[in-house]
Each structure stands twice: as C-alpha cells, then as structure tokens.
Amino acid sequence: QVQLQESGPGLVKPSETLSLTCSVSGGSISNYYWSWIRQPPGKGLEWIGYIYYSGTTNYNPSLKSRVTISVDTSKNQFSLKLSSVTAADTAIYYCARFDYDEIRRVAAFDIWGQGTMVTVSS
C-alpha cells in the first residue's frame, strides 16, 4: 500500500522560499508521475505542478516563475520549492501520485498525502 507523507515548515515569512518534501513509502517512486496540489483555507484545489521520476517537470503557468519540483529516487522522495511567497500562498499543500496517460486520456491523482498546512506570515 503506497503512502505519501508531506514534511516541512508550517510557517514561512513573506518573500522567503517555501520548501516541502513528500516521502513515498510502500512502493517505488520510479515509473510514476508525482504532483503537488494546494488548497487555500475554505477554497478549492489548485494544481501546482508534476514531475516524472526521470525528472521531467510541468508547472501551472500561474506559478511557473516561482516553482521548482525535484525528485530524489535514491530517497524515494520528491520536493517542492515556491519562492517569493506572500500571504496568498497560505494553504494546505498536498503531494499526490499522478496517473497520467495520453492514450487512456486520463489525468487522475490516485493517492494523496494527508496534507500539510503552510502559513505565510511575518
């Protein structure tokens, strides 16, 4: 049973960089896509970006200039960095496994972490 666990600081100062890690247990990170999604308090879901285990990435155009997603296959982890944060970046951040297949025409997040709340405040 694959499980995901987010970790990182719960409080980040404005203008600084938010850094989170997602640890994958119960299965290999290889041969899958992995993604970050966030949810501001009381609001809907926003896709941040995804990474293939080989390192190929794709980001939400609205966040692309500030986002970096990386993968460490030796640790079975992938990470998120979001720079120059403001209060608008306050949200629950989820990591998820991404079932993406152009032939099947599917783009589904089939396994989610529990989420971690990140507050941007001085």
Added chain:
Amino acid sequence: SSELTQDPAVSVALGQTVRITCQGDSLRSYYASWYQQKPGQAPLLVFYGENNRPSGIPDRFSGSSSGNTASLTITGAQAEDEAEYYCNSRDSSGNHPHVVFGGGTKLTVL
C-alpha cells in the same frame, strides 16, 4: 487555459440518486476524474477515466461523459456521501499537459 465549471451546491434525499456535473472544453478530449473531500481530510479519488472506480469505492459511484460535460452519479446516496466533490482533467489547450480543477460542488444529503 481551459476551465472546469461545477455547480456550487447540490442536495439529495437519502437513498435517492444525484448527478454532479463538470463542464469544460477540455472534457471533449480528456476524461474527468472525480474526488470526494470531507472536512479536514485529503481528497479521495472516487471515479476516473472512461469507467474506472478505485478499489474500495462503492459501486454506487459512477461516471459518464457527453460532449463538454462530465457527470458523477451517486445511485442511492448515503449520509456518508455528504462532502465536497471536485472534478479535474488535463487541460487540452497548448502542447503542455497542464491540469485543471473544477471549483467544487458541496453535496448535502437530506
């Protein structure tokens, strides 16, 4: 980029059938995926693709698609189905496979 539109709120009587819809141009090319989110919990995938229900999801959850509209149907809604439901799909615009989410539908079971 494409957008997905959902009704903000829907209600259903206990044991009755309810359909939650998701509209967007990307749904003409890609299937929707559906998530159930209860307060304080992470979203849970309940239906995706042409006809896929993840292991452990009750068969009262089903999905369909026609034109630019995808639907999640709950046949015989239970009290525990009360939740927020989100759809998502691959954004069909451009060459880069972005992802879009609908705004969510709050389902109330009466």
